[in-house]
Amino acid sequence: MGSNKINAAYDNEETTDARKKAAELGLTNEDLVSMYEVMVEIRHFEEMATTLYGLGKVHGTMHLSIGQEAVAAGAGFTLQDKDYLINHHRGHGHFIASGADVNKMMAEFLGKETGFCHGRGGSMHIADVTANNLGAQGIVAAQIAMAPGVGIAIKMRKTDQVALVIFGDGAANRGVFLESLNMSSIWDLPVVYLCENNHYGMSAEVGRVSGKVPFKDRAEALGIPGYFIDGNDVLAVYEFMKNAFSHARSGSGPVFVETETYRILGHSKSDRNLYRTKDEINQWKEKDPIIRFRDLLLEADIITVKQVDEIEKKMAKVIEDAVEFAENSPEPNIEDVMEWVYA
Amino acid sequence: MPEITFRQAIHDALVEEMRRDSSVFLIGEDIGTYGGAFGVTAGILDEFGRDRVWETPISEETIVGSAVGAAIVGMKPIAEIMFMDFLTLVLDPLANQAAKVRYMFGGKATVPMVVRMPSGSGTGAAAHHSQSLETILMHIPGLKVVAPSTPYDAKGLLLSAIRDPNPVCFVEHKLLYKTKGEVPNGEYTIPLGVADIKREGTDLTIVTSEIMVHKSLSAAEDVSKEGISVEILDPRTLLPLDVDTITNSVMKTGRLLVVHEAVKTAGWAGEIMASVSESPAWDYLDAPMRRLTGKDVPIPYNRFLERAAVPQEEDIVREIQAIVSNQY
Numbered sequence: 001m002g003s004n005k006i007n008a009a010y011d012n013e014e015t016t017d018a019r020k021k022a023a024e025l026g027l028t029n030e031d032l033v034s035m036y037e038v039m040v041e042i043r044h045f046e047e048m049a050t051t052l053y054g055l056g057k058v059h060g061t062m063h064l065s066i067g068q069e070a071v072a073a074g075a076g077f078t079l080q081d082k083d084y085l086i087n088h089h090r091g092h093g094h095f096i097a098s099g100a101d102v103n104k105m106m107a108e109f110l111g112k113e114t115g116f117c118h119g120r121g122g123s124m125h126i127a128d129v130t131a132n133n134l135g136a137q138g139i140v141a142a143q144i145a146m147a148p149g150v151g152i153a154i155k156m157r158k159t160d161q162v163a164l165v166i167f168g169d170g171a172a173n174r175g176v177f178l179e180s181l182n183m184s185s186i187w188d189l190p191v192v193y194l195c196e197n198n199h200y201g202m203s204a205e206v207g208r209v210s211g212k213v214p215f216k217d218r219a220e221a222l223g224i225p226g227y228f229i230d231g232n233d234v235l236a237v238y239e240f241m242k243n244a245f246s247h248a249r250s251g252s253g254p255v256f257v258e259t260e261t262y263r264i265l266g267h268s269k270s271d272r273n274l275y276r277t278k279d280e281i282n283q284w285k286e287k288d289p290i291i292r293f294r295d296l297l298l299e300a301d302i303i304t305v306k307q308v309d310e311i312e313k314k315m316a317k318v319i320e321d322a323v324e325f326a327e328n329s330p331e332p333n334i335e336d337v338m339e340w341v342y343a
Numbered sequence: 344m345p346e347i348t349f350r351q352a353i354h355d356a357l358v359e360e361m362r363r364d365s366s367v368f369l370i371g372e373d374i375g376t377y378g379g380a381f382g383v384t385a386g387i388l389d390e391f392g393r394d395r396v397w398e399t400p401i402s403e404e405t406i407v408g409s410a411v412g413a414a415i416v417g418m419k420p421i422a423e424i425m426f427m428d429f430l431t432l433v434l435d436p437l438a439n440q441a442a443k444v445r446y447m448f449g450g451k452a453t454v455p456m457v458v459r460m461p462s463g464s465g466t467g468a469a470a471h472h473s474q475s476l477e478t479i480l481m482h483i484p485g486l487k488v489v490a491p492s493t494p495y496d497a498k499g500l501l502l503s504a505i506r507d508p509n510p511v512c513f514v515e516h517k518l519l520y521k522t523k524g525e526v527p528n529g530e531y532t533i534p535l536g537v538a539d540i541k542r543e544g545t546d547l548t549i550v551t552s553e554i555m556v557h558k559s560l561s562a563a564e565d566v567s568k569e570g571i572s573v574e575i576l577d578p579r580t581l582l583p584l585d586v587d588t589i590t591n592s593v594m595k596t597g598r599l600l601v602v603h604e605a606v607k608t609a610g611w612a613g614e615i616m617a618s619v620s621e622s623p624a625w626d627y628l629d630a631p632m633r634r635l636t637g638k639d640v641p642i643p644y645n646r647f648l649e650r651a652a653v654p655q656e657e658d659i660v661r662e663i664q665a666i667v668s669n670q671y
Contacts, residue, residue, distance in 0.1 A: 084416065117449035127448040134415055135448050139439050145408025146440065149370075149420065153413045156368065156394060163412075179402035183409070186400070340450035341484050343508035 006197070006206065006213045006260060012229040012236035018300040021235045025242065029302045035077055035234060036297060037311050039069040039290045042093040044319040045102060046265075049092070049109065049123075052323070053269060059111055062123040063090040067232075067264035070289035071196050072097040074237025074259075078245050079164055084132050084150050086143045086165040089124045090196075090263075091136040094166055100128060106322035112329035119332045120340065140201070141167060141174035144193075148180055151189030151254075162248045166194045170201020172215045178222070181256070185223045188253035192244045193219065195256065196231065198263040203275040219256030231259025232289040262287070344525035352494035352526050353383050353459075353515065356501035357421065359530065361391055364419060367505060370397040370406055371423030371459075380425045381461055381520050403432040407458060411440045411510075414456040419505060426472045427462040427514065430479065441510035442485030455508045457501070462490075463516040463554060463604055464642045464653055473642035473649075475553075475605035480512050481582045481614070487535055488582040490514040492556035494524040496579055499533030507535060514581075516553035516604075538585035540592070544574035546667055548592040550615050551602040552577055555654065559602055562659035571667050581611060589615060590624035597629035598666050604653045607636040633671060635662045 015021045022032055046064040053062065065072065068090075076097025079085060087094050096102060100116070108115025109123050116126050127135025134150070137143045147165035154161045171177065172195055184191045195215055199206050207213055216226030225247070229240050237259055244255035262284035266273055273281070297303040347355070361367045369384060375398040378385030388396045399406050403424060410420035424433060437458065444452045464473035480488045487509055491497040497515070504511040541556055542563055551559045556577050563573035576592050578584055593599050599619055601612035612634035619625065619632060637653045665671045 086412070115449070117447060117451070120449045121447040125447045127444075127451060129415060129448060129451045134412070135444060135452065137440065139435055142408065142435060142440055145405045145436055146412030146415075147409075148405060149409030149412025149414070149418075150416055151412075152368070152370075152397060152409060152420075153416045153418045156366075156418065176402075176404050176408065179400070179405035180408070182400060183402060183405055187397070340446045342487075343445060343453045343455075 008214050008228055010230045011227045012233065012240060014230065015233050015235040015296060018235070018296040018302055025235065025239055032297060032302055035073050036293055036303065037315065038076065038097050039073045039234065039293065040311055041102070041315045041318060042069045042072055042096050043290055044315045045092055045096060045105070048319045048323060057110065060122050061268045062109070063268055064265050065090050065093040067284060067288065068196060068198055068261045069093055070234035070237055070293065071231045071259045071261055074234050075164065075166065075194055075241050077238055078241040082132065082161050084134055084161065084163045086134045086147055086150060086163060087136040088140070088143055088167050088171065089136055089138050090168065091126065091166070092123070095126055095133060098133065100126070100133065102318060102322040103325040107326040107329050110326045111331070112326055113332045114325070114329040141171035141176050143167060144171060144174070144180045145176040147191045148183040148189055151184055151191040152187070154190050155187070160249050161190065162245050163191045164194060165191060166196060168201060169195065169197040169199065169206040169210070169215070170204065172218070173210060181219055181222045181224055181254070184254040188251065190248040190251070191254040192241070192248050193254060193256040194241070195258040196261060197258055198261050200263055200267065202267040205275070214258050216256060216258045224254050224256050226256040226258065228258045228260065231261035232287050232292060234289060234293050344527050346523045347494055347526050348520065349494045349497055349522050349524070350381065350383055350520040352498040353501055354385070356498045357384065358387060358390065360502060360505045361387070361395060366417065367419045367421065368395045368397060369421050369423065370399060370410060372399055372401055372425055374398055374423055379423060381517060384423070403429050404436060407433040408436040408440065410456045410458065411436050411444070411454060414454045415444065415452050419455050421457045421459065421505060424458060424460045427460040427476055428471050428474045430460060430476050433458070437486065437510070437512070438483045442483045446485060453508050454510045457504045457511045457513050459513045459515060461517045462514045463518060464649055465518045465554070467644060467646060467649065469644040470641035475603070475637065477514055477581050478605060478609060478611050481611055485510065486582060487511040487580065488514065489535060489580050490552045491579060492519065492553050492577050494522070494526050496533060496539065498526055499531050500535065500579060502530070503532045503535050511535070514553065518554045522557070533579070535580045536583045536585055537580070538576055538578045538588040540574060541577050542573065542575040544572040544596065546572045546596055547598040547600060547663060548574045548576055548596045549600045549602055550576045550578065550589055552579070552581065553604065555602045555604055558654065558656045559659055561656045562663060565660050566663050571663060573663060584614070584618065586618045586622070590619055590622040593619050593624040594627045597627050599628070599632040600662055600666060601634045602636070602654055602659060604637050606639045607634065608639050610636050612636055630666050630669060631671060633662060633666055635659060
């Protein structure tokens with residue numbers, strides 16, 4: 001029977017002093033503020049997504065990452081332009097944190113021609129291959145099967161790139177999880193596996209559907225260094241991702257980083273939260289990664305209350321502008337429905 | 344022209360393209376020292392090393408998934424799935440990623456990859472190593488499906504498949520590996536999507552592929568003694584289908600028989616017949632269109648049962664005679 005709870009100590013130390021931690025990680029105060037800004041930007045994007053849905057402006061569904069912004073920001077700040085990102089369906093945050101244009105993201109979300117995928121992909125398939133963002137897959141764990149191939153390409157070209165593949169706890173129970181980690185392990189491929197354990201694969205609580213959690217032990221069993229860290233501590237995420245990238249970039253092979261976080265909203269729009277309690281959700285709201293980081297920055301005098309307000313307003317405006325851009329953008333031409341089936 | 348085997352033709356295409364283009368690499372099970380289950384890749388590891396020949400664990404889904412990942416970032420992977428039956432294990436990366444990422448990413452991704460898969464019955468390998476599943480692949484927009492019948496076609500089509508910017512499934516009937524045919528020295532390619540008339544005739548068109556081309560050619564030779572002139576048309580590429588060449592042939596002969604080894608129900612014979620029925624060739628038909636296919640059954644082990652499960656030369660002869668004499 002699956003264990004009921006994730007009951008393991010984190011491999012990271014809790015960040016309590018932002019200045020001290022930043023000095024260790026080589027981050028400037030400006031870096032910290034921009035990390036915070038990105039987290040706020042993601043939150044506004046996701047909140048706007050629910051608003052637009054409520055207004056009936058969204059044709060399809062969506063998978064939102066409210067509560068998981070620290071994972072996105074920590075990973076996004078590690079990723080260099082030359083590195084590849086291979087993502088999953090709950091991927092808005094990772095794309096924003098890796099520098100994607102929110103106007104094009106919002107346009108894609110509304111199915112417009114100006115979107116990243118010209119309205120063909122939608123929320124679940126945002127991609128920008130020219131910027132090494134290899135897109136998000138809607139089949140859970142499909143991206144995990146693709147990752148060794150990207151690692152092979154890097155190895156054959158002898159570059160110092162890294163392939164970052166992001167997936168959830170649900171994907172860790174797919175068969176390709178073993179196939180992919182094993183292949184990357186035997187060939188020392190430059191792949192960083194980032195497991196975003198948000199406790200639920202749709203309604204399936206991770207402990208109920210997994211023989212053993214955390215999953216890092218599975219990586220260790222395949223010869224891959226595995227870490228289990230607090231995914232709501234953005235500087236801890238950054239620290240472990242930075243080390244993982246250095247390891248992979250140096251030719252030492254893959255690394256597995258599991259970040260514990262929590263999906264505050266439902267799986268998608270059909271979710272009525274029947275499988276969990278309000279208390280549980282509220283307990284995790286107390287651990288909100290954005291509030292945690294804000295308080296750390298305030299305590300360390302890296303940011304002022306006034307700045308916090310300004311960032312809030314600035315990011316709200318960025319997202320409102322994105323909506324305006326998207327709403328003013330044309331729909332794709334119906335005559336072009338067959339375009340891009342074949343190259 | 345020198346005569347070489349079908350196996351050698353495929354081997355040569357792989358080697359020549361790997362020499363020409365350093366982004367081409369092989370990925371699959373037992374493709375190194377073993378040379379692949381059918382010996383196609385023998386010796387390639389020695390020439391190119393492990394940097395170009397990625398010999399994998401038994402992990403089909405991740406073999407093809409990795410091919411997709413490598414192709415998106417500009418490599419040209421050639422994956423080998425040991426038996427076409429294992430298509431069931433790789434349908435997700437093939438159907439949901441390889442075939443769709445270009446479209447769903449708004450034309451921004453290109454997936455230049457080939458998946459080689461040995462098909463067909465006749466080796467006593469029973470139900471898990473004998474299937475002909477081409478139709479499943481033909482039902483997925485974004486894929487191309489190539490199924491050669493001769494060494495000449497195999498080499499020219501494989502070179503085109505590797506150079507094609509789309510995911511191409513390359514189907515190799517395992518009974519063809521030992522067959523021989525003329526293949527010129529030096530490079531040549533055969534465009535995808537172009538059918539070939541393997542025998543010209545005036546009384547009946549047979550559309551057929553892979554091993555059934557050879558059985559149909561023998562049958563055509565037999566009935567020629569009775570004065571029946573059969574045209575044999577090999578689509579060579581099943582997706583996209585060269586419908587024009589098929590309808591032109593039917594307009595000439597007025598009769599159509601489709602022969603394939605795959606099972607009958609929802610097999611590609613139905614697609615050919617539907618394409619003809621909605622074309623101007625319909626008005627030229629002198630007899631109902633017919634299909635001769637594998638029976639709707641898993642491939643059995645026993646040699647007599649196995650033979651009975653798929654069309655044989657004598658079945659094709661009987662069917663030709665029935666159609667031209669209006670006794671179907």
